[in-house]
Amino acid sequence: MSIISTDISKAVALLNAEALVAIPTETVYGLAGNIFSEKAIASIFETKKRPFFNPLIVHIPSVDTLATVVSYIPEKAKRLADAFWPGPLTLVLPKSSRIPDIITAGKDTVAVRIPNHPMALKLLQALDFPLAAPSANPFGSISPTTAQHVNDYFKADIKMVLDGGPCQRGIESTIIGFDGEEPIIYRLGSTSIEAIENVVGSIKIKNKKEIAPDAPGMLERHYAPSTRTVLTEDISEAIAIHRDKRIGVLAFQNLTQHDAVKFQIVLSEANDLQEAASKLYDALHQLDKQNLDIIIAERFPDFGLGKSINDRLQRATVRA
Ligand code: TXA
Ligand code: MG
Numbered sequence: 001m002s003i004i005s006t007d008i009s010k011a012v013a014l015l016n017a018e019a020l021v022a023i024p025t026e027t028v029y030g031l032a033g034n035i036f037s038e039k040a041i042a043s044i045f046e047t048k049k050r051p052f053f054n055p056l057i058v059h060i061p062s063v064d065t066l067a068t069v070v071s072y073i074p075e076k077a078k079r080l081a082d083a084f085w086p087g088p089l090t091l092v093l094p095k096s097s098r099i100p101d102i103i104t105a106g107k108d109t110v111a112v113r114i115p116n117h118p119m120a121l122k123l124l125q126a127l128d129f130p131l132a133a134p135s136a137n138p139f140g141s142i143s144p145t146t147a148q149h150v151n152d153y154f155k156a157d158i159k160m161v162l163d164g165g166p167c168q169r170g171i172e173s174t175i176i177g178f179d180g181e182e183p184i185i186y187r188l189g190s191t192s193i194e195a196i197e198n199v200v201g202s203i204k205i206k207n208k209k210e211i212a213p214d215a216p217g218m219l220e221r222h223y224a225p226s227t228r229t230v231l232t233e234d235i236s237e238a239i240a241i242h243r244d245k246r247i248g249v250l251a252f253q254n255l256t257q258h259d260a261v262k263f264q265i266v267l268s269e270a271n272d273l274q275e276a277a278s279k280l281y282d283a284l285h286q287l288d289k290q291n292l293d294i295i296i297a298e299r300f301p302d303f304g305l306g307k308s309i310n311d312r313l314q315r316a317t318v319r320a
Pocket of ligand 1: 029055056187
């Protein structure tokens, strides 16, 4: 029997019984459990093989609930929440004493967001606790954007994947932390820097590998296929270098003609960055299954969601 189901009441029952359920969000699927259940949270880390130093995002149903999980809300955090929630933005704020240390990896801050997916919201509203939900993939692998991706990863290790269809955004939430009152971007994601700056003015990015990661999702190797992947400005040049190999190509707009190219995916013929973002992880999943020697990925234009796509492609190229 398939663990993939659209039955929200079944998901509610499992979560109330301290089990895990993979849930759809607008960004990627999450592996969700009751934030107050030691058993559920321990099994999130165990199922994902996630190191305990990597804290979890707390998902809440409404802005009213925010005050129960954080102890302070800077003015600019309020503005960002008003502008982007429900939506793909995570705020890292001082935690309230109710949040267990295992959720925050001992940090005094907690990451929070309201997901913008009708089934996730219905589920959260039906529960009397928030859900901790990291992306539903083994640590370091490509995040899942369909129920099938989750099923392929975990099979019988989890009891249920709540199927909400393919994720519309396709890249994880943008994470913003605070230095006092000033917001800082910890992880690029589905809310563009430009959209954020429209709300709070110019913002710093702490997203460089030379600094100790504030968000360990910023570890250099992450979101990685098992096939060797290279990122290039010039696909033809990269193909010429690797022409004796079985090549897969991941391109933004245009198809490539070359005998060495055994499989290729164009992310948006219409030149639409959101369309490309929503298809990115599924494309990496597909490419990774083709038994290729190398995946050649094209670098995206460096603005808007293009920056977030480049960030993920960059991390996909780092070898273990
Ligand atoms: O779109 C998303 O954010 C998805 C969906 C399921 O909501 N979730 C997600 O979770 O991407 P995860 O666990 O794969 O990534 C969460 C990131 C990690 O890099 C973690 O280090 C960071 O959030 N994080 C969590 N709590 C933090 C905190 N208190 N301070 C800094 N970073 C934190
Ligand atoms: Mg993740």
